[in-house]
Amino acid sequence: MATFLRRKATAVTLGVLALTLAGGGIAAAQPTTKASTEVAQPGARSSGATQPPVSAADAKRARAALDAVGAQATAAGTVAWAVASSGGSLLRGSPEAVSVTRYGPGQYQVLFNYDVSRKAFQATIGTTDQYNIPPAGEISVAPRLSTINGVFVQTRDSAGTPADRPFHLLVAN
Incomplete structure (x- = not known):
């Protein structure tokens, strides 16, 4: 019974770790508050860009x-x-x-x-x-x-x- 619980605890720990990493990756992929052209082309924000x-x-x-x-x-x-x-x-x-x-x-x-x-x-x-x-x-x-x-x-x-x-x-x- 102790071996079963130890394996279950290891599986739960690995599952939590995997979900944490996946959740962190999703959070990092969220869009920033800047417009996409401002991120890709910083010069587009300055005057005279048109x-x-x-x-x-x-x-x-x-x-x-x-x-x-x-x-x-x-x-x-x-x-x-x-x-x-x-x-x-x-x-x-x-x-x-x-x-x-x-x-x-x-x-x-x-x-x-x-x-x-x-x-x-x-x-x-x-x-x-x-x-x-x-x-x-x-x-x-x-x-x-x-x-x-x-x-x-x-x-x-x-x-x-x-x-x-x-x-x-x-x-x-």
């Missing part, structure tokens, strides 16, 4: 850039590129790069003469002259809202505050 609206003048410039070449499709494997100054000037680029517009601290639009809405973007904070080290900071890119031939670029300093930085942008087709 794109500025597309003005009528911006839309007209974008249409004019597309009309200049008839919105031709580019060949697969083509890479378009642009180098922009921190002030929002297009310094150099491939023939497809049309213009750069600065909207505010660290906010830029780069226009191309073809549809880039389904292309891959790569950007880096760069330097605009030879033999210099680029300023420290962060950069992000996204398709420009309501502009199929535009790319939106956001630059920040190392603390995450919007700041003007020169950059290099690649668009892979």
Whole structure:
């Protein structure tokens, strides 16, 4: 009888331990009080995380850039590129790069003469002259809202505050 009770006590102890661990795992999996975008993208909480609206003048410039070449499709494997100054000037680029517009601290639009809405973007904070080290900071890119031939670029300093930085942008087709 003592052996039976000892085995029963061991089974109960293991059962309680298993339920405790399972309950702890469930409690750890509960959602936090923060919104999911705030947890995944802390920068989304700060000011300037949204794109500025597309003005009528911006839309007209974008249409004019597309009309200049008839919105031709580019060949697969083509890479378009642009180098922009921190002030929002297009310094150099491939023939497809049309213009750069600065909207505010660290906010830029780069226009191309073809549809880039389904292309891959790569950007880096760069330097605009030879033999210099680029300023420290962060950069992000996204398709420009309501502009199929535009790319939106956001630059920040190392603390995450919007700041003007020169950059290099690649668009892979």
